[in-house]
Amino acid sequence: EAQVTQNPRYLITVTGKKLTVTCSQNMNHEYMSWYRQDPGLGLRQIYYSMNVEVTDKGDVPEGYKVSRKEKRNFPLILESPSPNQTSLYFCASSPRTSATDTQYFGPGTRLTVL
């Protein structure tokens, strides 16, 4: 089944403890992206990647890192999480060559930083 998977789905952590949220897609998509969603603010893009080893900042990149060593994986790294990074995170991928360039979203990761 074609899908975008994220792990973990739920995470509670403490301030300063490094964490990684994994994202994987099995559709051979070139483009991948991370968003965070907060009440009243909609979805905001954190980072995106056009292809392997190519990443760029979105609108809210501060406090986050990403890497794209393989086409299928795009982990989101929080080196020193803070409470203001408590949010719902979505990973997405896109073929970039389709007629519609639609993005396929993962199920989300709900992160709480205490």
Place this chain on the structure above:
Amino acid sequence: LAKTTQPISMDSYEGQEVNITCSHNNIATNDYITWYQQFPSQGPRFIIQGYKTKVTNEVASLFIPADRKSSTLSLPRVSLSDTAVYYCLVGDRGTGFQKLVFGTGTRLLVSP
């Protein structure tokens, strides 16, 4: 990227047609218009995309006037399961869609 403006919320009843309008006054020549649907605690899901005039698929229709400064998502005969947030996005398929900008969307509530 062109900014979009949508109503914050809309109410409807089952079986009715729902039209959600999105304003994008600064849309560029190469920009396409895309609509996504999001259910609570799920990722957004692509509904429809268009450039001009009318586009229809099995889920919805998208109407775009000649000046392209607005667009209307039309959902025929809504059901309770259409209760969701609907986002209108505008961007260049060639370069702009890498940096999608989701607004706060329109929260549609369908009642029995």
